[in-house]
Amino acid sequence: MQLPINPPVEPMLAKSVPKIPTAEGMAYEPKWDGFRCIVFRDGDEVELASRGGKTLTRYFPEVIAEARRQLPPRSAVDGELIVIRRDADGGAPRLDFELLGQRIHPAASRVNLLAEQTPASFVAFDLLALGDEALVEQPFTRRRAMLTEALAGVAAPMHVTPTTTDLDTARRWFDLFEGAGLDGLIAKPADIPYAPGKRMMFKVKHARTADVVVAGFRWHKSGPVVGSLLLGLHDDAGTLHHVGVSASFSVARRTELLDELAPYRGGSADHPWVHGDHESGQRIPGGPSRWSGTKNLEWEPLRPELVAEVGYDAMEGDRFRHTAQFVRWRPDRDPRSCGYEQLERPIRFDVGQVLGGDPTARG
Known part of the structure; x- marks a missing residue:
């Protein structure tokens, strides 16, 4: 060439x-x-x-x-x-x-x-x-x-x-x-x-925010501190789906999070993801993919009682398109109230009109 x-x-x-x-x-x-x-x-x-x-x-x-x-x-x-x-x-x-x-x-x-x-x-x-x-x-x-x-x-x-x-x-x-x-x-x-x-x-x-259930976490590769929080939302039937992660934390914050999560650890006995049903359509934390390669995706369950407010930009189907940004804990929220219905859904628009230069789209 x-x-x-x-x-x-x-x-x-x-x-x-x-x-x-x-x-x-x-x-x-x-x-x-x-x-x-x-x-x-x-x-x-x-x-x-x-x-x-x-x-x-x-x-x-x-x-x-x-x-x-x-x-x-x-x-x-x-x-x-x-x-x-x-x-x-x-x-x-x-x-x-x-x-x-x-x-x-x-x-x-x-x-x-x-x-x-x-x-x-x-x-x-x-x-x-x-x-x-x-x-x-x-x-x-x-x-x-x-x-x-x-x-x-x-x-x-x-x-x-x-x-x-x-x-x-x-x-x-x-x-x-x-x-x-x-x-x-x-x-x-x-x-x-x-x-x-x-x-x-x-x-x-x-830029948007949502209240989500924090139902698990992954360890950070650097040592015994939190790497990412696993986030969930309930559907209309009450099933908790894994919808993404929040992972952008400072070194000090990762250590603090471990202390904050400690009271909720050990909740695997009846955890909705540990005993979840992927075949029925429930989204649960998965194994390696072509994107994650050999990355360690093991996770530790938390009792699904913690609620956090996170920032996100868009949804890809029924999950967050990108890593969500932790905003704050929401102790005032009932985790059962954290569902998909709170999410803003844009009005569907034909991408062909964008590509085709529809005059009504351009103005």
Whole structure:
């Protein structure tokens, strides 16, 4: 591969901010919830590069084929790999990160099967090179204009992300597009170059809190202190489901937590997860997966009597999409009252309208 810029290249990153930033010429884009990916194409040679220099090429043969068919013959395009779920009940199509995660499989036969069953799409949002020209030193406004022109003829499953410089439209996108499974907003200053590995952009994500049952914990690898808290929510039938973890604690706080959890340890005799029924659909703490590898996932049960308030950004099905942030203990809450009904569910929105540039969505 002989391009003006060749892999490995770390993608430019975004810094988290609490509210939508404003500045002259600031561009706003939907924040896609998928795998960050730079597609390098030099004729028939195509490489899908993720963060950290890892290759995604072998896992997405259908994207390789589309890149050869639709992307400029010599180009480096930054974007996101996504999977769109279309339910049989006719609900609005939306992003599904869990289905996307299943695409990372060691067996070639499985990779090819999933490429047919859950094909991925690629959403382009920046251009690093075109022909013999490297564009990383160019301001974003020029890169965006060249991206739009170079990919003007692409069709699904290749897309160019919508963008706007109108703040009111950006605010509407932030509220509306979550219902299609998107993650928030990205804000890009007009004059920024493409700086690999640097946090030159801004990201704004949804922030919410929920009261959850703390029904177990895992030890930290550094020693006999708390590594993470295991969190649960009750469904309408009263079944307690494992919905995620809270793990971002200081060294001192991990020791304090061990003392705070001590009165609730030893509750395995009738614990709803120790004696849970995964086959019936109950979510319980599981074993190693392709994501955890050989990581020790053993856990210690706690009597499910503790309630904590945690911060979270989004749900993935019936669990927290990312690690939840511990806020405080809630001794005033009955653990039986901690259910899914307290969670804010965004109105479903068709991701096709985001990708297709529906005028009512853009404003």
